[in-house]
């Protein structure tokens with residue numbers, strides 16, 4: 286029935302020798318819901334298609350239930366794929382669409398009972414006689430799910446199945462998919478570029494960047510202990526604050542991390558994690574502070590483990606249940622390349638991309654290669670705006686703090702802040718995490 290999927294050192298090279306997936310090793314347990322997460326173009330669909338058998342594996346081994354499966358044709362793998370664009374046959378009713386794979390696989394058998402049972406499960410009985418053009422986006426995606434489920438596959442492979450839907454429907458179907466796959470207990474590999482979706486769905490999340498696996502773990506562990514600055518920045522909203530810092534031991538001997546005009550003074554005696562910073566003395570680091578790691582200290586004093594900063598209010602973002610306050614602390618944000626704001630679905634077609642000229646594609650490839658080889662972090666400011674780089678909406682300020690909506694803050698106010706050092710991340714110049722020390726919490730699959 287449901288099966289284990291293992292990738293061992295799997296690579297994919299399309300023509301011209303660029304590795305779009307680079308020595309990927311990943312094990313998915315039977316019945317597990319694993320999410321492949323990463324920015325557009327990082328190789329997620331390619332991985333899924335290699336698992337499905339729609340794309341040849343260039344190097345490495347795919348094991349299904351422990352047996353090599355590189356050369357099995359898709360039908361022998363008995364997996365069901367669900368795509369972003371639904372891919373329903375327009376000339377067939379929902380009944381026809383759901384029953385189609387059943388009729389192909391078992392030509393002598395009446396697909397009706399299975400189609401009906403599936404429709405009941407998805408609550409789409411009243412849609413069975415309609416054609417795709419007579420269905421809304423959400424209904425079409427339910428039918429597509431039905432087609433996948435009816436076959437009783439040994440695994441679901443889902444490639445951004447919700448990205449064409451509006452936000453409300455997406456949240457609704459997200460919950461449905463989660464419930465359904467768990468009830469069915471079928472191994473699922475789910476691809477998305479949406480970190481919130483990944484975090485809410487996955488038993489585990491595997492983060493890919495430029496075809497290279499960055500980290501795999503439970504949503505909780507990748508959020509709490511990101512292995513590098515890319516993972517830290519990719520996961521969580523609002524995005525983690527990343528500031529350029531310099532590790533110092535000033536005259537009085539106390540360790541500090543200077544952040545532009547201010548500094549974080551690490552309390553004595555140094556914690557085990559902070560001791561690790563000694564070897565970084567005089568070096569640039571990246572300080573990572575999630576928006577909940579800093580609080581506004583208007584009427585309260587520091588608790589143990591908190592150190593002060595001040596911030597100038599630049600912008601106040603009212604969200605109803607909370608407020609995001611953008612401060613200017615006089616520090617410089619660190620730049621993480623290859624982090625992409627999810628783009629709208631209006632990507633040029635593959636044909637247009639091809640015709641669009643070798644140069645654009647070539648440049649993208651070069652960049653992908655360079656990013657894979659190079660450091661994760663650019664500590665020097667970029668020489669100027671790169672027109673090819675995806676631009677991220679930059680809000681004013683360098684530090685975003687989350688707070689309760691009862692606080693009244695206006696632009697231009699100077700506000701005392703407290704940084705909770707228990708939630709301080711420090712990354713080295715290559716973007717690898719120094720603090721908290723790797724493998725500090727073995728239960729968080731590090």
Ligand SMILES: Nc1ncnc2c1ncn2[C@@H]1O[C@H](COP(=O)(O)OP(=O)(O)O)[C@@H](O)[C@H]1O
Nearest residue numbers: 299300305323324325326327328329330331332
């Ligand atoms: N058939 C193909 N031929 C050449 N390059 C491809 C092909 N399909 C995908 N690629 C390239 O491989 C990389 C990964 O693509 P893909 O797996 O679709 O990424 P994702 O699903 O993460 O957006 C991209 O750079 C893409 O342009």
Ligand SMILES: [Mg+2]
Nearest residue numbers: 329330331444
């Ligand atoms: Mg894709």
